[in-house]
Amino acid sequence: MAFEIETGYFDARKIAASGQVFRMYEAGAGAFDVYSADKHLRLTEERREDGQSCTGTDGPEKDNVILRLYCPEKDLRYWRWYLDLDRDYEAVIRLVDAKDGYLRSCCEAGRGIRILRQNTWEMMISFIISQQKQIPSIRKCIEGLCAKLGSRMEGWYAFPTAEQIAAAGPAGVQGLSLGYRERYIYETAVQYLDHGIPDGTLASMPYSDAKKYLLSFTGIGEKVANCILLFGAGFVDAFPIDTHIKDILYREYYLPNLNGKTPVPQDKLTMRDYERLTEEHFARYSGVRGIVQQWIFASEVAPKG
Numbered sequence: 469m470a471f472e473i474e475t476g477y478f479d480a481r482k483i484a485a486s487g488q489v490f491r492m493y494e495a496g497a498g499a500f501d502v503y504s505a506d507k508h509l510r511l512t513e514e515r516r517e518d519g520q521s522c523t524g525t526d527g528p529e530k531d532n533v534i535l536r537l538y539c540p541e542k543d544l545r546y547w548r549w550y551l552d553l554d555r556d557y558e559a560v561i562r563l564v565d566a567k568d569g570y571l572r573s574c575c576e577a578g579r580g581i582r583i584l585r586q587n588t589w590e591m592m593i594s595f596i597i598s599q600q601k602q603i604p605s606i607r608k609c610i611e612g613l614c615a616k617l618g619s620r621m622e623g624w625y626a627f628p629t630a631e632q633i634a635a636a637g638p639a640g641v642q643g644l645s646l647g648y649r650e651r652y653i654y655e656t657a658v659q660y661l662d663h664g665i666p667d668g669t670l671a672s673m674p675y676s677d678a679k680k681y682l683l684s685f686t687g688i689g690e691k692v693a694n695c696i697l698l699f700g701a702g703f704v705d706a707f708p709i710d711t712h713i714k715d716i717l718y719r720e721y722y723l724p725n726l727n728g729k730t731p732v733p734q735d736k737l738t739m740r741d742y743e744r745l746t747e748e749h750f751a752r753y754s755g756v757r758g759i760v761q762q763w764i765f766a767s768e769v770a771p772k773g
Contacts, residue, residue: 471537471544477557478533479580480513486581486766488699490594490607491614491627502550505587506619506626509547510538552582555704560756570720571760578763583704588670589660590627591700592685595692596652605645612644613653630664633657652687659685670701678703690739698758707750707757709742712769717742721749 480500484492491503495510502509514534537547548554564575593613598606610627617628617636633640634657641650670678678701682693691710697703709717718734722745732741746757753760 469538469541471539471541473535473537473548473553475533475535475553476531477561477580478513478535478551478553478582479515480511482578482580482766483582483584485603486578486762487603487769488695488762489584489586490598490603490610502547503624503627504550505590506621507543507546508539508621508624509543509550512536512538550585552585555582557582557759560753560759563752563756565752571763574760574763574767578766581759581762581766583758583762584699585702586700587627588665588696588700589630591696592656592660592682592688593627593633593653595695595699596656596687597646597649598695599649599687599692609644609646613641613646616640616644630657630660634661649687655686656688670697671703675703675705698761704758705755707746707761709739709746713761713764714742716764716768717745721745 480492480498481494483489484494484500489502493501495501498512498514500511500513502511512535514536516532516534535551535553537544539547561575564572566572594606594610597609597613601609611625614625614627617632617640618625619628619632633654638650638654641653644650646653665681670681673681675697678697679690679693682688682696683690688696691708694706694708698706698708714734714737718737722737723731750757750760
């Protein structure tokens with residue numbers, strides 16, 4: 469069944485390549501297949517461009533996108549929530565500092581990217597897999613894991629549950645080019661069964677408590693925890709900092725603002741130093757800094773379509 473939704477600020481191709489989702493694939497011109505846990509969506513979009521810009525001055529004109537969601541009616545509410553269609557992204561654009569030319573250019577590059585509300589368990593395993601891997605390799609590993617341990621659906625495989633991974637034992641995740649992540653995945657599944665974190669429970673925690681809880685799982689560090697919080701628990705203020713983001717923060721926000729001081733070598737800056745940079749330069753985006761992070765990532769790191 470098809471459901472038509474008119475919206476603005478939506479670009480499926482950019483979302484699929486943004487590094488936040490690994491089971492969203494282009495199926496043809498303007499059509500995408502999206503898989504989440506045991507659900508499947510066929511999405512098409514029809515775009516009407518109105519020349520919006522991210523000037524941060526007079527405010528953008530809205531563009532129009534006609535989305536068609538092909539899914540069972542019982543899943544429509546889930547997918548609308550998943551795609552974050554009820555958030556006003558134009559309001560975030562209006563926050564962009566007119567003096568920050570770098571961020572304005574990132575906003576243009578990332579225009580249309582929404583922060584998806586994905587399944588928490590799936591994000592935990594996906595971002596454990598993502599460590600030290602490029603996006604195509606991450607996708608391949610995840611699809612291999614789904615095919616090996618996930619439930620067979622109609623022409624595709626669901627993401628394996630913690631029960632399915634734990635039941636397969638440590639050997640169940642072998643042979644998928646996961647390397648050291650094999651132990652992390654299996655042990656995380658066992659831990660999850662012991663004291664799992666349903667989506668609603670994690671989302672209802674204060675940010676600091678939710679992150680601390682995630683850090684108690686095998687293989688989840690600061691960056692992975694923030695990715696899970698941002699993409700799988702609705703913490704849109706979470707700002708994952710990886711090596712790429714460190715390079716960008718140092719180049720664009722540390723060096724240009726030294727005011728004559730001698731720069732500290734980049735490898736001497738601590739994670740707390742990078743957190744201070746984000747607090748200082750992105751304070752105006754409090755509450756939605758994860759959207760800003762995605763603009764930056766899309767501009768410099770995410771593969772272009």
